[in-house]
Amino acid sequence: MLVVLTNLTVLGQEQGPKLTSVAQESGKYWVTTGVASIIFLGIVVYLVVQDRKIKQLEKRLEEEA
Amino acid sequence: MPLCSPYLTSYFRTFGANNSRAQVIKFWWKFLAAALVLLSLIAGLAIPLGPGITSVSNTIFETSNDLSFEVTGYNTAFSSEELPQVWLQNGELDPFKGSQFICADAVSVVDGKTLSISFDPLGALPSRICHLLIYTPTNGLMVRPNALSVGSEEGATPVSWDAECSPLALAGTEPGYLHFPNREMLIETIRNLYLHVPMWFAMILLLLMSMIFSIKHLSSSKLEDDVKARVFAQVGMVLGMLGLLTGMLWAKFTWGDWWVNDSRLNGSAVTLLIYMAYFILRNSVEDESKRGRLAAVYNIFAYVMLIVFLLVLPRMVDSLHPGAGGNPAFSQYDLDNKMRLVFYPAVLGWMGMGLWMAQVRTRLSLVERKLLWKN
Structure with a gap:
């Protein structure tokens, strides 16, 4: 968590005049970031769901044993 | 969800x-x-990426003629309020050892991403390859390695170096905001x-x-x-x-x-x-x-x-x-x-x-x- 917080702190800094970025101006950054994040979050949600289902199965097998 | x-x-x-x-x-x-x-x-x-030089309009030049070209930047913010300083570097690029620099004679800002640059006839250079360096306080020092090369040295007199023309003090200067390096390739x-x-x-x-x-x-x-x-x-x-x-x-x-x-x-x-x-x-x-x-x-x-x-x-x-x-x-x-x-x-x-x-x-x-x- 320390690494995450350190990063977020650094990202939040405004140290000087910010220049216009070509890719950000055209909107490509935000579309790419959005699509990549949604795909990744989909994988995480899938893993969470699978994790939980397996946990239920493990519990049931333990109880039956 | x-x-x-x-x-x-x-x-x-x-x-x-x-x-x-x-x-x-x-x-x-x-x-x-x-x-x-x-x-x-x-x-x-x-x-964002840091500012960099994307292209140079005229990459081969003759040392006995005037040299004029346009430079296109990437993520740059050129402004006529802070006129860029421009150098041609002849010799090893990194770490500036044994290099000689030539200052541009005229630089004008076309727009935020384009500069028009001209040099007087350079004279015969020790190396046929020149690197381009541009500095503004907002963009920092931008380097385009191997930006220009000598096509012909016919009739060129030996180059006269100006010892005061050097960007060495600005080496490593970068914009103040968080950015990733703009690498040429x-x-x-x-x-x-x-x-x-x-x-x-x-x-x-x-x-x-x-x-x-x-x-x-x-x-x-x-x-x-x-x-x-x-x-x-x-x-x-x-x-x-x-x-x-x-x-x-x-x-x-x-x-x-x-x-x-x-x-x-x-x-x-x-x-x-x-x-x-x-x-x-x-x-x-x-x-x-x-x-x-x-x-x-x-x-x-x-x-x-x-x-x-x-x-x-x-x-x-x-x-x-x-x-x-x-x-x-x-x-x-x-x-x-x-x-x-x-x-x-x-x-x-x-x-x-x-x-x-x-x-x-x-x-x-x-x-x-x-x-x-x-x-």
Whole structure:
């Protein structure tokens, strides 16, 4: 968590005049970031769901044993 | 997320207030891994590149004539209020040793991304290659290596150097905001570093775990260890294939081809083939106990080959990859400190995600086995 917080702190800094970025101006950054994040979050949600289902199965097998 | 919310609520409840502290400790790393990968995706794509020089309109010149050309910048903010200083550098680019500089005679700002630059006849130069350096307080010092070359020196008088014309005091000057380095060949593809390399690192970790479980299986003969060795190798292979795909995309952009004859590329392909053979070997033996022991022995040798093909051989011969020809990888030349802020969390995140995926698959395999025995 320390690494995450350190990063977020650094990202939040405004140290000087910010220049216009070509890719950000055209909107490509935000579309790419959005699509990549949604795909990744989909994988995480899938893993969470699978994790939980397996946990239920493990519990049931333990109880039956 | 109405469909997922019951699952999520239940999932969170499993290590919520009603459960023990041990369970919280058990699951925290999964969410940390996901958060780190998400952070690296967002930060890796959203942080802009620093300013750089994209193109020079006139790249070959005659030293006896006036030299005029236009320069196009990338992510630059040229302004007539802070007129840029421009130099041509003749000699070694880095670290400025033995170089001579020529100051531009006239510089005008066409727009935020374009400059018009002119030099008086330069005279006969010691080296035929010139590097272009542009500085403004907002953009910092931008360098275009090998920007111009001498076409003809006919009738040129020897160059007269001006000792006061030098950007040395400005070396390393950068814009004040957080940005990634603008490297001539890589440009925006530099962000691929946060996917390509962490995926390979995660693969190496997972295959190491697979080898450890193989050794454990050989010493204990527990089938559970064999299942773990197989699953860790499977997930490692998936990450390896993704690393290979992201590398091929990067190679197409920077080296001009999907696959080049490079020791690390060939080594990675051989490594993946060796691990494919591991799965073929497993499937070719029916007896579970025999399969486990045979596969475990092969897995140990496969990992040794991975070390040779991915980590040793590419360092002994020349390669397009960083860390070749005896150079240390991820040195100051390969990895900018600002990139480390995103790169290291990405490495940890992808390793964690790989372990999570392997853990889920292992548990699923073990449950499947139990259900099969039961029926």
